[in-house]
Amino acid sequence: MPVVPATDEAIAQAAGALAEGAIVAFPTETVYGLGADARNGTAVAKIFAAKERPRFNPLIVHVPDFATAETLVAFNDDARTLAAAFWPGPLTLVAPKRKDCGIADLVTAGLDSIAVRVPGHPVAQALLKTAKCPIAAPSANRSGRISPTEAAHVAAELGETPAMILDGGACARGLESTVVSLAGAEPVLLRLGAVPRHEIEAALSRPVARAEDDAPIASPGQLSRHYAPQTPLRLNAADVQPGEVLLAFGPDPLPCDSKAINLSRAGDLGEAAAKLFASLRELDEAGSFGIAVMPIPDEGLGEAINDRLRRAAKAR
Known part of the structure; x- marks a missing residue:
């Protein structure tokens, strides 16, 4: 349809x-x-x-x-x-x-x-x-x-x-x-x-x-690996390695010679949350061997954003 x-x-x-x-x-x-x-x-x-x-x-x-x-x-x-x-x-x-x-x-x-x-x-x-x-x-x-x-x-x-x-x-x-x-x-x-x-x-x-990570599943979203692109994620990146694309955050993105998406240049966690999945999907389609992810503050909505990124980065 x-x-x-x-x-x-x-x-x-x-x-x-x-x-x-x-x-x-x-x-x-x-x-x-x-x-x-x-x-x-x-x-x-x-x-x-x-x-x-x-x-x-x-x-x-x-x-x-x-x-x-x-x-x-x-x-x-x-x-x-x-x-x-x-x-x-x-x-x-x-x-x-x-x-x-x-x-x-x-x-x-x-x-x-x-x-x-x-x-x-x-x-x-x-x-x-x-x-x-x-x-x-x-x-x-x-x-x-x-x-x-x-x-x-x-x-x-x-x-x-x-x-x-x-x-x-x-x-x-x-x-x-x-x-x-x-x-x-x-x-x-x-x-x-x-x-x-x-x-x-x-x-x-x-x-x-x-809930503990190994708690019995009582709702969606508790699986250890979830929300995952096909392309591996490298979290808390301090640089962008050759062949990687970049998921950036904040006013000072890492230097990158390939595709890069900034979740929020203003450092707005609400904007970053709204853009997270669409940005991961777009970077996943870039044909790179990896996605470098800049650090995101682990507070407010950042706690949920980092939860999704950690689950997405779990070893296959």
Whole structure:
């Protein structure tokens, strides 16, 4: 299916495709998602097949509002605080699922919890309200590859597999949602993302522990190798070696005789986050033997950016 502008008519067609058990790609403020009716196990299985995704890796369920989320999961006071502070927006909350939630077991990978989010993107909101179903949607790319932030990235990754690819322009945030588990006694940060850790902690008025690297997988984004280009990454580079291209940051980029992209000459971490995946994709297509990555401050959104880069650089 060709990429189509996300008009009201196209959104209605996409909702119809979901109702028929098809999968569709659509924009959120974070990255493009590959969605199916979360209640339809056969449709959800098409997501796993299209992405070549491990079945033990659960999916995020997207809903239009907090009230709908509460029909699927049991929220505690911390979850309500975070939802009030960040929804709609790039925050995913993992909470115990209700017995009558109707969500397909494949979505949760057999867990007793569901990862749920209320996206803020107008196209995602329109699709959810038109489809009138919870939409299970990981990023619209092959498993482990660079997440798509433009409709063309989805087409390059998945071709004709989705029934439709709704084009809503470039994603504003460019990093996946932050994921916080409220399934236990205390909140746990499962995935760094578009909401910085310090904002989560400010909303809760206390520090939040981060899941260990070897913790059981309870949400997307916990695999050790993820978000990866085909070209190897060399992190915290102090120079650019012959045959490498450069992913730069800040006003003083390293000297480079080949292709270079600066995530933000102004040193703006928000701008860098929004450009990260598209820049990695472009450098990956440059035909070099390596990508030199300049240091990026490990604070605020930089913590999530560095998390993605470390996972992308993991040995094959």
